[in-house]
Amino acid sequence: MRAEIIAVGTELLLGEIVNTNANFLALSLKDLGIDHHYQTVVGDNAERLSQVILAAISRADLIVLTGGIGPTPDDLTHETLAKTFALELVEFPEVLVSMRNIFESRGKTMSSSNLKQAKLPSGSKLLANPIGTAWGVWLEPELGKIVLTMPGVPTEMKKMWADQVIPKLVEKGISRHKVNSRNYRIFGLPESKIAEMLGHHLDSDQPSVATYAETFGVRIRTASRSEPALSDEILDKFEKVVISPLFADFVYSTDGSALESVVGSMLQRRGESVAVAESCTGGLLSKLFTDVPGSSQWVVGSVTAYSNFVKNQILGVRDDTLSAWGSVSKQVCFEMADGVRRALKSDWSISTTGFAGPAVEGKNEDVGLVYIGILGPDGFVHISEHRFGAWQRRDMIRIQASVSALNLLRLAMGRSPSLPPSLLL
Amino acid sequence: MRAEIIAVGTELLLGEIVNTNANFLALSLKDLGIDHHYQTVVGDNAERLSQVILAAISRADLIVLTGGIGPTPDDLTHETLAKTFALELVEFPEVLVSMRNIFESRGKTMSSSNLKQAKLPSGSKLLANPIGTAWGVWLEPELGKIVLTMPGVPTEMKKMWADQVIPKLVEKGISRHKVNSRNYRIFGLPESKIAEMLGHHLDSDQPSVATYAETFGVRIRTASRSEPALSDEILDKFEKVVISPLFADFVYSTDGSALESVVGSMLQRRGESVAVAESCTGGLLSKLFTDVPGSSQWVVGSVTAYSNFVKNQILGVRDDTLSAWGSVSKQVCFEMADGVRRALKSDWSISTTGFAGPAVEGKNEDVGLVYIGILGPDGFVHISEHRFGAWQRRDMIRIQASVSALNLLRLAMGRSPSLPPSLLL
Numbered sequence: 033m034r035a036e037i038i039a040v041g042t043e044l045l046l047g048e049i050v051n052t053n054a055n056f057l058a059l060s061l062k063d064l065g066i067d068h069h070y071q072t073v074v075g076d077n078a079e080r081l082s083q084v085i086l087a088a089i090s091r092a093d094l095i096v097l098t099g100g101i102g103p104t105p106d107d108l109t110h111e112t113l114a115k116t117f118a119l120e121l122v123e124f125p126e127v128l129v130s131m132r133n134i135f136e137s138r139g140k141t142m143s144s145s146n147l148k149q150a151k152l153p154s155g156s157k158l159l160a161n162p163i164g165t166a167w168g169v170w171l172e173p174e175l176g177k178i179v180l181t182m183p184g185v186p187t188e189m190k191k192m193w194a195d196q197v198i199p200k201l202v203e204k205g206i207s208r209h210k211v212n213s214r215n216y217r218i219f220g221l222p223e224s225k226i227a228e229m230l231g232h233h234l235d236s237d238q239p240s241v242a243t244y245a246e247t248f249g250v251r252i253r254t255a256s257r258s259e260p261a262l263s264d265e266i267l268d269k270f271e272k273v274v275i276s277p278l279f280a281d282f283v284y285s286t287d288g289s290a291l292e293s294v295v296g297s298m299l300q301r302r303g304e305s306v307a308v309a310e311s312c313t314g315g316l317l318s319k320l321f322t323d324v325p326g327s328s329q330w331v332v333g334s335v336t337a338y339s340n341f342v343k344n345q346i347l348g349v350r351d352d353t354l355s356a357w358g359s360v361s362k363q364v365c366f367e368m369a370d371g372v373r374r375a376l377k378s379d380w381s382i383s384t385t386g387f388a389g390p391a392v393e394g395k396n397e398d399v400g401l402v403y404i405g406i407l408g409p410d411g412f413v414h415i416s417e418h419r420f421g422a423w424q425r426r427d428m429i430r431i432q433a434s435v436s437a438l439n440l441l442r443l444a445m446g447r448s449p450s451l452p453p454s455l456l457l
Numbered sequence: 458m459r460a461e462i463i464a465v466g467t468e469l470l471l472g473e474i475v476n477t478n479a480n481f482l483a484l485s486l487k488d489l490g491i492d493h494h495y496q497t498v499v500g501d502n503a504e505r506l507s508q509v510i511l512a513a514i515s516r517a518d519l520i521v522l523t524g525g526i527g528p529t530p531d532d533l534t535h536e537t538l539a540k541t542f543a544l545e546l547v548e549f550p551e552v553l554v555s556m557r558n559i560f561e562s563r564g565k566t567m568s569s570s571n572l573k574q575a576k577l578p579s580g581s582k583l584l585a586n587p588i589g590t591a592w593g594v595w596l597e598p599e600l601g602k603i604v605l606t607m608p609g610v611p612t613e614m615k616k617m618w619a620d621q622v623i624p625k626l627v628e629k630g631i632s633r634h635k636v637n638s639r640n641y642r643i644f645g646l647p648e649s650k651i652a653e654m655l656g657h658h659l660d661s662d663q664p665s666v667a668t669y670a671e672t673f674g675v676r677i678r679t680a681s682r683s684e685p686a687l688s689d690e691i692l693d694k695f696e697k698v699v700i701s702p703l704f705a706d707f708v709y710s711t712d713g714s715a716l717e718s719v720v721g722s723m724l725q726r727r728g729e730s731v732a733v734a735e736s737c738t739g740g741l742l743s744k745l746f747t748d749v750p751g752s753s754q755w756v757v758g759s760v761t762a763y764s765n766f767v768k769n770q771i772l773g774v775r776d777d778t779l780s781a782w783g784s785v786s787k788q789v790c791f792e793m794a795d796g797v798r799r800a801l802k803s804d805w806s807i808s809t810t811g812f813a814g815p816a817v818e819g820k821n822e823d824v825g826l827v828y829i830g831i832l833g834p835d836g837f838v839h840i841s842e843h844r845f846g847a848w849q850r851r852d853m854i855r856i857q858a859s860v861s862a863l864n865l866l867r868l869a870m871g872r873s874p875s876l877p878p879s880l881l882l
Binding site: 044045046047050051052053054057058060061062068069071072073074075077080082087208235237242244259269295308310313315316317318319320321323325327328331332333335336337338339341342345346364375379389392423426429430 | 474483
């Protein structure tokens with residue numbers, strides 16, 4: 033079984049929207065074990081759409097169309113499909129009833145333009161749309177060939193695909209098993225290093241193993257397409273034998289949680305609080321912490337000290353230290369963390385100071401240099417130096433510094449052996 | 458002249474990345490006045506890629522390919538292009554030199570796998586890549602047919618397209634006039650209201666007028682495709698007769714600048730500084746200010762007061778005020794702005810306090826309620842109450858509150874009549 037994806041809509045050709053539907057379907061087809069070799073975008077034009085459908089059906093067995101099934105005159109997908117395979121358009125009363133109910137529930141009356149949405153190629157099995165007026169069809173116009181239509185609106189399309197198309201594909205044996213997968217989120221290792229460590233496992237089939245770069249680190253995804261109990265066993269074994277020994281503490285979450293949520297949950301479990309003193313990250317680290325709902329239970333607050341005056345007056349960084357070492361130094365980093373922890377009376381504190389760029393003339397080599405300080409209960413002190421790469425943009429350096437700081441706090445709380453050695457002050 | 462877009466890459470078929478390149482090119486082709494009817498995605502497979510190229514060249518005159526020109530064995534676009542049109546692959550020394558320079562500047566040595574990137578179809582005109590190793594080609598394999606290759610990495614592709622392809626398309630008369638366009642960024646009016654205000658102008662052709670929802674407000678784009686002097690005149694007139702009278706101060710930028718940059722430039726021109734006291738926005742407002750390069754010239758710093766202790770101890774909000782009115786109140790909002798301005802010794806200050814959600818049981822109606830305070834020189838005080846909608850997500854409420862605060866500071870500095878009345882304390 034080979035599939036092909038066709039997105040219909042002049043708005044895609046005009047660049048008004050991005051074709052995220054093709055991406056969603058591509059990922060899902062992969063999980064279902066169904067290959068596809070082509071994706072096409074075509075406008076709302078009957079002749080060109082018909083040619084695209086015929087080209088697809090000559091190359092593939094399952095044609096998945098999205099878009100062009102709305103109420104406006106330029107929505108031509110069902111009409112074109114009927115014409116292409118010499119089928120009549122037939123009115124399906126259940127579609128009419130459903131559309132009327134949708135309008136009623138929103139306190140509106142159905143417009144006559146919607147009537148055409150109930151006229152579908154004869155022989156269609158219906159793909160209901162419980163949240164919109166655009167119903168899709170499952171059509172088998174030739175022996176062994178399946179043509180599906182779905183709405184272009186992503187939420188409606190995704191719901192129809194998940195609730196109605198996937199079960200049918202499984203029922204018909206086109207996809208034998210839904211994939212069972214796990215995701216390991218990793219911070220602190222570049223993707224190339226992770227790939228090297230995984231080595232031949234990346235070519236393995238049971239489970240399949242892949243790495244994905246994310247804004248915050250890298251995700252390893254393991255997947256198995258066996259029957260459920262067996263695939264669980266395969267994934268368990270791979271986790272025990274490969275993932276845990278190789279990556280240990282570098283894995284910060286296995287349930288999709290973001291790093292800030294993981295750190296927040298650790299603080300909450302311990303009944304401890306954190307305060308933040310930021311220079312180069314300028315509020316971003318505080319923003320990440322407070323992105324987490326309920327974070328007021330463990331974030332006391334933060335100080336962004338974008339001037340030496342604030343470092344000195346609010347955080348108590350000594351003028352001597354600032355003039356002797358400069359504001360980007362391990363000494364100032366320590367005093368910032370120490371000062372915010374004292375002033376805000378928290379259990380833990382994090383500080384950042386560095387050069388986020390862009391370079392001021394002649395100082396290019398320092399862009400990306402960031403010090404991160406972590407102070408905690410029982411006299412815990414950890415200061416580290418980072419170089420995030422002078423060629424990177426300001427926003428990327430700020431993100432990397434903030435996320436590194438979060439991760440260092442995570443490792444510090446766990447007294448992890450992966451915590452890099454602290455700089456001596 | 459008709460174009461066609463082909464994105465090459467198995468990673469697109471596997472759903473690992475979204476085809477944003479096609480969207481970028483679609484928008485640009487539209488601006489250049491070049492129609493296109495099809496977009497195709499095909500994997501890194503020589504046979505299928507060749508078929509797609511041949512199909513495209515039978516339908517169009519300008520074929521724009523992205524992807525498959527990297528250093529790995531599965532990058533086959535140039536090889537396939539040569540084979541499809543019976544051309545030799547020839548080594549281009551300038552590509553080798555450029556690649557070596559790029560590696561040197563990053564302190565690395567070029568790998569032998571990169572050598573293939575200098576081998577391009579004979580007869581190619583080169584599209585240089587100053588920021589990567591994947592050079593593209595401009596090839597005219599048949600009379601009146603142009604085939605372009607560009608990198609799949611969006612930043613490299615966009616730069617190549619803008620700096621090299623567009624000028625060539627204009628020079629060759631393929632695009633007669635680059636569209637002359639203006640963008641008016643607006644904050645404080647919903648898109649539906651703006652559309653209503655623009656009325657029949659949205660159907661106009663000279664200039665064409667469209668609205669786009671952005672994360673921060675709405676953008677109105679006016680565009681004219683006449684010859685430069687005339688189109689400037691058309692856009693000037695529309696600005697004077699329609700945009701300025703209708704939208705006045707709601708327009709915060711006309712040069713693409715973000716709101717935080719606009720506010721920063723205003724502060725810098727006035728030689729004034731700002732300090733921030735945040736509760737519900739949790740560092741986001743400070744982060745937005747410090748996103749702007751050079752912001753240390755006008756941002757003194759910020760305090761995120763996520764606890765009453767910090768509000769009281771660092772910002773000097775009185776315990777009486779907190780207990781009498783609660784932390785989300787116009788009174789606390791005022792004392793936060795007043796406190797941070799005194800403690801950080803800035804000319805201006807902004808404060809935010811509100812409920813970003815999610816709702817704690819039974820308190821749903823308060824989610825989205827935010828107070829924003831602006832204090833400035835000469836006793837300027839402005840406190841306003843906002844309701845950002847209890848149905849919205851925490852992150853959206855935080856963004857809207859932060860951007861509203863930026864905009865209020867902009868209006869306050871300009872003593873704008875659009876500034877809503879301040880709440881009496």
